[in-house]
Amino acid sequence: MTRDFDQFPDDENGNVLWQMAEDGDDLTEAHEIEFSIAFQTEEQAQKCALYLLKEEQKISLFEDEEADTVEWIITIYVYMEPEYSDIVDLEEWFTKIATQYGGEYDGWGCMAYVYEDEDWENEVKS
Structure with a gap:
């Protein structure tokens, strides 16, 4: 598969989405x-x-005791297709909110949904 740089720009978000694809x-x-x-x-x-x-966001809040200094982490869960421009827009919004409340935006991630044809067939048969 050849990388489409319009869909997967050459930056951190584009690279993550390209790797997922x-x-x-x-x-x-x-x-x-x-x-x-x-x-x-x-x-x-x-x-x-x-x-x-x-703002009707699904969130969790926890204390990260494993960090070098005590940190409080908010995780915002957004159910969406992982599309580059939408992710960039949400990052900008969450960065603005983080700054407004004295925090720091810390990135995004998601579980990969990858099924091999054989795995899918086995799962369907189970």
């Missing part, structure tokens, strides 16, 4: 994409979480 992930199917915002204090994270809930 190369790995056989069907990018025309909706995925639950997780966007993260990190905060130094629980109070900042709670204020941001409340704002996101009022």
Whole structure:
């Protein structure tokens, strides 16, 4: 498969989406994409979480005790087709919100949905 740089631009997001496509992930199917915002204090994270809930976002909030310093992480779950321009738009929005509440946007990720034909046939037969 040849990379279409209009669909998969040569930047971090384009590279991740291209790798997903190369790995056989069907990018025309909706995925639950997780966007993260990190905060130094629980109070900042709670204020941001409340704002996101009022914006009807599905979120989780937890304390990351494994980080070098204590951090509070908000994960925003967006069910969507992983399309480059939509991801960029959401990153810009979450970056603005993070800044507004004293946090830092920390990226996105999602589970890959890759089925080998043989695996699919076995799963269907089960």
